[in-house]
Structure formats: structure tokens, C-alpha cells
Amino acid sequence: MQFQKAELVISAPDRRSWPDTTLPEIVLAGRSNVGKSSFINAITERKKLAYVGNTPGKTRLLNFFNLDDRYMLVDVPGYGYANLSKSQLMKFAQMMDEYFEQREQKKGMVILVDARHLPSEDDLSMVEYARYFKIPICIVATKIDKVKPTQRSHKIKMIKQALELSENEILIPFSAISKQGIDDVWKRLIEMMEDE
Numbered sequence: 001m002q003f004q005k006a007e008l009v010i011s012a013p014d015r016r017s018w019p020d021t022t023l024p025e026i027v028l029a030g031r032s033n034v035g036k037s038s039f040i041n042a043i044t045e046r047k048k049l050a051y052v053g054n055t056p057g058k059t060r061l062l063n064f065f066n067l068d069d070r071y072m073l074v075d076v077p078g079y080g081y082a083n084l085s086k087s088q089l090m091k092f093a094q095m096m097d098e099y100f101e102q103r104e105q106k107k108g109m110v111i112l113v114d115a116r117h118l119p120s121e122d123d124l125s126m127v128e129y130a131r132y133f134k135i136p137i138c139i140v141a142t143k144i145d146k147v148k149p150t151q152r153s154h155k156i157k158m159i160k161q162a163l164e165l166s167e168n169e170i171l172i173p174f175s176a177i178s179k180q181g182i183d184d185v186w187k188r189l190i191e192m193m194e195d196e
């Protein structure tokens with residue numbers, strides 16, 4: 001979708017810095033390097049809205065992106081760093097709980113997984129986390145361009161099975177390179193954001 005304005009409002013360490021708006025928000029989560037920043041850039045048709053590559057030291061913040069004063073995307077730090085310390089893990093969990101318990105305008109969560117692999121334990125935990133908070137989810141299986149076309153439907157089926165997705169937990173194959181899946185993603189995002 002094309003936006004006149006797509007900007008990073010703030011990288012928030014905690015509640016005090018959350019933007020003071022009532023725009024509907026979609027949270028984006030996924031393992032580090034899964035392609036979350038590339039996803040944000042692709043769906044907003046911007047080249048450098050979100051920083052692609054490693055972002056050392058900037059990983060413990062919620063990034064709020066304002067799209068035309070209509071929608072807000074909230075980029076959650078990538079999880080699954082094997083080298084994350086206990087206290088860093090605690091901070092991540094605290095920040096997520098604070099957001100999910102207190103942010104009224106949260107409308108849904110996109111969880112990105114790598115289309116080439118079965119979901120990790122961390123991916124599954126994130127899905128269960130969203131279910132616990134009764135947040136609608138949308139799974140995006142990214143880097144689908146790296147899966148041979150003949151294997152795609154099988155891979156997708158395996159991921160759906162592993163996450164035990166129900167009918168309203170949609171999975172969308174996606175590629176930031178070929179742009180496959182963008183229309184389906186927006187259809188689902190708008191559904192979630194415009195749901196009262």
C-alpha cells in the first residue's frame with residue numbers, strides 16, 4: 001500500500017515513551033534476521049524506513065511507525081538470540097507484557113517465520129503468547145523466494161501443522177524480494193485494524 005507519510009515516531013524503551021495516539025496498532029514480531037525490517041519496508045513501499053541488517057544495541061526498544069496518521073506498526077525486537085543473557089530476556093518479556101497488558105489500541109500481531117524451516121520453540125512461544133492475550137494473529141512465512149516452487153505448498157503445510165493454526169489464524173507466504181504476499185498481508189492487516 002502507498003502512504004504519503006511513513007515515519008518512525010519513536011523507539012520506546014518503556015511505556016512513558018509510547019506515542020500518545022489512538023491509532024490502531026499492529027505488532028510485528030519474529031526472530032532476529034527473519035526479515036522483519038525488510039517486511040516493513042516492502043509493505044510500506046519504502047526503501048529504508050526500517051533498518052535492514054544487524055542493529056546491535058538498538059534491540060531492546062519498541063519502534064512505532066506511523067502510516068498516514070491512520071495506522072501504527074509496532075516493531076518488536078527480534079528474539080531468539082542464543083547469546084541473550086537472562087536479564088536481557090527478562091527485559092524483553094517485561095517490555096512485551098507491559099505493552100500487551102496496557103496498550104488499548106493493539107489490534108493484532110504479525111509473527112514472521114522463515115518459510116524454509118520449521119518454526120522454532122521461540123516462534124511457537126510467540127504464537128502462544130498472542131493466543132494468551134487473545135490477540136488476532138497473522139503468520140507471515142517470509143523468504144518464500146528461497147523455497148523451490150515445487151516445495152512451497154508442502155513447506156507451508158508443515159509450518160501450519162507445527163504451529164497448530166486454527167482457521168482464523170491465517171498464514172501468508174511472503175517475499176520482500178519478489179513482493180509476493182503484500183496484497184494478502186494488507187487485506188489481513190486492515191481486517192484486524194478495522195475490527196472493533
Ligand SMILES: Nc1nc2c(ncn2[C@@H]2O[C@H](COP(=O)(O)OP(=O)(O)O)[C@@H](O)[C@H]2O)c(=O)[nH]1
Pocket residue numbers: 030031032033034035036037038039051052053054078142143144145146174175176177
Ligand atoms: N531472499 C530473501 N531475503 C530476505 C527477505 N527478507 C529479508 N531478507 C534478507 O534477510 C536478512 C535479514 O533481513 P532483516 O529485514 O534485516 O531481518 P530482521 O532482523 O528480522 O529485521 C537480510 O540480509 C535481508 O536482505 C526475503 O523475503 N527474501
Ligand SMILES: [Mg+2]
Pocket residue numbers: 036037038050051052053055
Ligand atoms: Mg530488523
